[in-house]
Amino acid sequence: MIYNSNNIPAIHTYKDAVRYGARVLKQADIDNSDYDALELFLYVTGIDRTTYLINATDEIDNEALRKYLGYIIKRSHHIPLQHIMGYTYFYGRKYIVNEHVLVPRQDTEVLVEEVAKLTTADSRVLDMCTGSGCIIISLASLGHTYSGIHGAVGVDVSLDALEVAQNNKDINNVPYVELIQSDMFEALEGSGMKFDVIVSNPPYIPTRVIKGLDEEVRLHDPFIALDGDEDGLKFYRIITDKARDYLNKDGYLCYEIGHDQAAKVSDILSSYGYNDIRVIKDLAGLDRVVVARYYGTSVRSGRYNI
Known part of the structure; x- marks a missing residue:
């Protein structure tokens, strides 16, 4: 379980993590904070959007949560999403960046x-x-x-x-x-x-x-x-x-x-x-x-x- 200094409720599930990540990014004035929070979660866990939606209430393990929050901190410092993940998609194909x-x-x-x-x-x-x-x-x-x-x-x-x-x-x-x-x-x-x-x-x-x-x-x-x-x-x-x-x-x-x-x-x-x-x-x-x-x-x- 993770708490922050403002006594935010514990992060138990996939959905909890993504909601918290989006909140942090929004407070840091990151455009498309909801999208980036979810993309980073999918990157860390290796799952796709459909799997996330089906299993949104599954419990997240501590190691995945630790990595995820680390990436959220990087993104909140305005490091580009694509640089954090190391790739992007262009014209339907994957490219390293x-x-x-x-x-x-x-x-x-x-x-x-x-x-x-x-x-x-x-x-x-x-x-x-x-x-x-x-x-x-x-x-x-x-x-x-x-x-x-x-x-x-x-x-x-x-x-x-x-x-x-x-x-x-x-x-x-x-x-x-x-x-x-x-x-x-x-x-x-x-x-x-x-x-x-x-x-x-x-x-x-x-x-x-x-x-x-x-x-x-x-x-x-x-x-x-x-x-x-x-x-x-x-x-x-x-x-x-x-x-x-x-x-x-x-x-x-x-x-x-x-x-x-x-x-x-x-x-x-x-x-x-x-x-x-x-x-x-x-x-x-x-x-x-x-x-x-x-x-x-x-x-x-x-x-x-x-």
């Missing part, structure tokens, strides 16, 4: 859906700034990339992130996904690689904005994966420019964007000779994805600053 990668978010599933509309089992796809690998691995798992050499490639500057992506590649059984450490396209120079689609969820938050982000993002997501430089557009400019050397004729460049960046990213794409530019909204009705096509024009402009 830690402090070296952005936690995959539902918004990015819109990007995967849009790329899936443009690809088949014969498509060669490059995921620039791959992080956890969730985008390229999802596409490969869907059968929307070529399964031969250079058919599904993920690039990231961070070796720590690529280690996470390698683990995710293994657990999702897509051995042909290639992971390359590179600062943007540097390691691909002279490789002869060409792709039908280049997709990216690059760092796009202006540096000055990062300090005002939610604590869980600001303190626990890797800064390198957030910082889009002064105006948040640095990597869109670089990728849009360099991607032309790696896209097949009539290939597509697909971005996730910040909700207020559609016009500026579209202007960057247009300035570098891309056409058929489309903006797609996420489930909340916010601009989230930009898709453009490159027809291989011979007109080449220099770096363009919006």
